[in-house]
Amino acid sequence: MNWDDLKLFLAVARAGRLASAAKAIGQDATTVSRRIRRLEQALQARLFEHTPSGHVLTDQGSALFEAAERMEAAAMGIQRDAAPASQLAGAIRISASEGFGSRIIAPHVGDFTRAHPQVQIDLIASSGVLNPSRREADIAVMLARPKAGPLIARKLTDYALGLYAAPAYLASAPRLAGPGDLASHVLVGYVPDQIYAPELRYLSEIGSRLEATIRSSSINAQAEIIAAGTGCGVLPCFIGDAVPGLVRALPEIGIERSFWLVVHRDLRGIARIDRFLAWLTQRIEQLRPLMMGRG
Template sequence: MDWDDLRIFLAVARAESLSGAGRRLKLDAATVGRRIARLEEGMGAKLFVKSPQGYALSESGDRLLPHAEAAEQVFAGADEEMSGIAGQLTGQLRIGAPDGCANYLLPQVCAKIAEENPGLEIQVVALPRVFNLSKREADMAIAVSRPTAGRLTVQKLSDYHLSLAAHRDYLAKAPPITCKEDLRHHRMIGYIPDMIFDKELDYFAETEAEVMGLASNSAAVQTRMIEAGAGVGIVHDFALPFAPGVQRVLGGEIRLNRAFWLIRHADDRRSERLTRFAEALGQGLRDEVARLEHAAVEI
């Protein structure tokens, strides 16, 4: 058994399909299947059970998994040790993040980290859902609430704020808004209710608004709807500098407090490379939230 066989085994275990593993490994599915068959023959045991849903680990596969993950950590540590260039970060790192963070914060933060580490490839996956780090969908993920289950390490990155807002052109022609009760006379913009993947995104529970006229599962799309003068909605304060003409409404009554959390797989705590990147990401995110929220004070 060699590391390359274990690498392919881990990819299939995480993707739960030959094609998915092949995409990650840049191999065709047939090659992945042959390599798994060769590994199973060498071990004298079936490692996967094939079903219409894909490839699930067998009892033998379950026993092999922690050993394969331990080998992965050893090889990753050796690679980090040997490939560092004058203390710089290298290789590929993937971050999963909610789209508000990914659209308005991570471009600036990652640009700075990339400039300081030219050999580093940073991938940002912006999806409105929770990432599965056990399946290695990402090396680390940013979330809006602290997870309570799983083999994870969790670090608070930064507090941030959100405000009720509308475009000045909309406010000029719409009925005045002097209290929460006035919101019932306005078109509200927010999340699609059955696609809210985290309770922290249920903003309208705090506004007492009754009817939503426009909705999206994307915070960035909601902000663009508000910028287009379509109605009133909740906007990240750090997004306000990117939305000309959008201004706070009922600032004294409605201002929400939330936090970003950085989530990593527990096994990665021994990775100096990931820890250094997490530190740079955290500091950059805190600085960028502070900078943009300060700029938003003038709006």
């Protein structure tokens, strides 16, 4: 198998169209098509379905895509390690959801800046994520893989969520033996018209008629409301397990989501960007038990 063919495969998979991929990498579409066919022959697998909307990965193509991205990351790692320290200067703007930015990046980013003091970090941690396609951010940690744009995206980590409450609330509230009892409880959650991603609609997965009666656009504010004994609500485990006094109210309720690491493809190969991507990936590996509620 030719690594150059794999790079062409990645370009087509990310662009979704043969012509767009060919233009992006400076080759003609006929050559790209021929080399994709050569790769399929070598693997004895069909990698793309040709649809009116473009090239869509098959199951075998999706499996190869994940493996090829790991190979690409390893190759980029070799380049990062060889980059002279003098190149590690300049600004990095990172956009992340409020919870991830404030609870995962913020407490640890000093480790990165101490190692690279000439790099300036702008951390935008808010309700909503800036768009790397429009160059609003250099790096984004998103709740879903973007469907379009000149972007490189890969799954950063899965994470777990659970129902949390303060013991004082549980002691004074109605019986809570199962999800069916939640209708009689004070629920804390998001303001419906401020939910910026469908992945944040947690309560509907527990019960179709459940609605929050105390609502905030801020996940950190929700955590504080729950910790004050006002009600119960769904929190990421990396928040709920870290807030003093909170407990899992119904351990059988388990929700799982994913964070995706997204960067504009033109920024790959820039030393400070690649070094931060590698640092964040390594940090998440160390924090995986916390992310999955096993910390």
